[in-house]
Amino acid sequence: MLRVNDVVTFTAESYSNRETVGTVDGYTVFVPFLLTGERARVRINYVKKNVAYADVTEILLSSPQRALPHCEFFGKCGGCSLSHMSYAEQLRFKQNKVALNLSKIGGLDVDVLPCVPSPSVWGYRNKISLPVRGKRGAVKVGMFERDSHKIVDVRRCALCGEWAQTLVSLFAEYCNMCGIEPYDERSFAGCVRHLTARYEEDQLLVTVVSNGEFTGDLRPLQQSLARRFERFGLFVNVNTARNNVILGEKSRHVCGLEYIEGEHLGVKFRLSPDSFFQVNDGVKDLIYAKARQLLDLSSTEIFADCFSGVGLLTNVLASERFETYAIEIEPSSVADAKAMAVLNGTPRLTNVCGDVTKELPKIVAANHGKKMTVLVDPPRKGLNVEICNALKEASPNCIVYVSCDSATLARDLATLSDAYSAVYVEPYDMFPQTDQVETLVLLNRSEQN
Ligand SMILES: C[S@@+](CC[C@H](N)C(=O)[O-])C[C@H]1O[C@@H](n2cnc3c(N)ncnc32)[C@H](O)[C@@H]1O
Incomplete structure (x- = not known):
């Protein structure tokens, strides 16, 4: 025993x-x-x-x-869990994880292709969201320990580029120098809860997440940012919720850039600090290119991109040959998506701000009898029965499902399996060194439907 x-x-x-x-x-x-x-x-x-x-x-x-993990915090910090494996073994681990979930949870008998590697296995993240804890004058900015809410003061996270290391150090120095009080999640007291930032095209957006209105002086932070970064924007987000959600509803622009502007895959984009954007640009581009190749839009009349974020992929796929609907719940992402449509002159695109559970059935009902094609890219919790039913009702020839959680993917594919079969399953290594994996699935309508 x-x-x-x-x-x-x-x-x-x-x-x-x-x-x-x-x-x-x-x-x-x-x-x-x-x-x-x-x-x-x-x-x-x-x-x-x-x-x-x-x-x-x-x-x-x-x-x-x-492999020899090259980070001193490996094993303690909850960020990386696979750095003790060679990269080839990490890819095998992820292929196996997807295959195991599809067979055990979904009861599906389907081939899973090898996991597509990330062009960069270190320094690939374009975004950080780091908790700020510790004491006034001895602030810790870092990652939570594995399965805990104790913080590891990781100033140099190897998953992000130098921009993040510079930013984290100067932010901790600013807090300590100005006596900014970090948040205490047991007493719900203190001021700064999180430091979040994104970096694209040499442009940096920094958000200080504050437990109530931020009353400190932000000018020293502004000055040290200006010394190290040519193009940056600073924001304060207010979050008083007593839970683990990082951002509150209200963000205030303090100075500098209001959003990042750039061009990926031939599409001009605008990106606000709160909007969703895939964290690994190299892998994002590979997934989008494969989605474009797999989705048969040749004779479609209606294309619905569900959970569309700021809509970069929507814009890659939209065409004057058919109507495109992009459905996204987060207002800041939808505002960016609308700006993107104007920047690119995207034809026949409607950006819908709302819940896919409610909006997809409306679009399906309004376009009854028309030939539809659908892409879904939900958050970790996956789809729900209403969405699966709307998909069956729309009855597209094919669906592309992009998933960031193969367990909920397996559940959803099982729910759809009376009408759709997975004919192509390919994992992508969006998050090297961690056990997370992104999966792209092509579903074809079964012959009897
Ligand atoms: C995994 S992201 C995918 C975004 C986009 N496809 C991309 O590649 O950037 C999921 C998106 O779904 C949005 N979302 C979450 N729940 C939603 C819902 N019920 N209805 C509509 N959008 C939702 C999130 O705000 C997020 O932008």
Whole structure:
């Protein structure tokens, strides 16, 4: 019988969602930071019925795919969970994760292609959202520890470029110098909750998330930003909610740029600080190019891009040959999407600000009898039954589903499986070094429907 604190020998037989899995004395044991095939001494930290969790105390047999994590915070910081694997092994892990979820959760028998690598495996993030904690004069800006709300003061996160390291250091210096009080999530007191920023095309947008109106002097921050960044904008977002949501509803522009402007894939875009934009530009472009290749828009009359964000992909796909509807709930993203349509002179595009659950059925009903094609790119929680029903009602020949959570993807594909089959499943490594994976799926309408 296994007990907490027992130290046992463990062999990693396969990968689960984040950890490896093996069997010890009839228990299924989950252990993080190992590779399949590795043997280790592990200390049991949790036991329930015939399942246990454990941490490695000593590796006895190491895999040739083991890599030396090059971040001093690896294992402690909750950001990266796969840096102990070679990049080839990370890609295999992700392909396996998607395949496992599709078969176990979705009950689907479908081939999963190899995971498409990211053009950059470090320094790829164009966005940061970092909690600010600690004490007045000793502010910590960093990442939460794994499965905890303790902060690791990661000033140099290798997932972001130098811009982020410069920004985090100068922001911590500013807080300490000006006596800005960080937020305390137990007492809900203090001022600064988060530092968020995005960096595209040498333009930086910085948002200080404040627990109530920000009353400190922002001029020293403005001055140090101006010394290090040629083109930047500064914002304050007010968030008094007692939960983990990062941004509140209200953002105030303080100085500098109001949005980022650029051009990707031949589409001019405008990007506000609160709008959604994929965090890894290289992989975003690969996914968009594949979506364009897979979606058969040749004879469509109506194209619906659901969960469209600022609409870069919508603009890549829109054409004067058919009506395009983009549905997005977040007003700031929709404002950017409308500006983008004007900048690009996009033909026959309607940007709808609303919930896909309500708006898609309306579009389907209004266009009854017309030939429709749909793309969905929902947040982690995936679709719901109403959306799946609207998709079946619209009965498009094909649907492209872009997913950032293969567990909810599997559930949704199972819900759609009486009318649609997944004929192409390709994972993309949007988030190297982490266990997260993006998946692109092409669904074709089944013959009997
Ligand atoms: C994963 S992002 C995809 C955005 C876009 N397709 C892209 O590639 O940039 C999901 C988007 O769905 C939006 N969203 C979340 N829930 C929604 C809902 N119920 N209805 C409409 N949009 C929603 C979010 O604001 C976010 O912009």
